[in-house]
Amino acid sequence: MENLSKFCTCDDLNCPMHPTNHDKGCSLCMEKNLRNGVIPNCFFNLIGGHEEGTGYKIKDFAETVMKRENL
Numbered sequence: 001m002e003n004l005s006k007f008c009t010c011d012d013l014n015c016p017m018h019p020t021n022h023d024k025g026c027s028l029c030m031e032k033n034l035r036n037g038v039i040p041n042c043f044f045n046l047i048g049g050h051e052e053g054t055g056y057k058i059k060d061f062a063e064t065v066m067k068r069e070n071l
Helices: 027-036 041-046 058-068
Strands: none
16 A cells, blocks of 8 residues: 555556556556546545446436536
């Protein structure tokens, strides 16, 4: 757990990009997600978690925020 950033909220410890599985912090996760056009799990955790059946695309994140904020 020494590689875990103080602000990291990701609980997917099996992910090879998780900071506990290498010594590069959040960089590998962010690079992978940016390359694939998706939002990292930690962003979903900020708004209450990822809903089953919802994707991780930017559009999915925006829709989840709008739904939770009743917008």
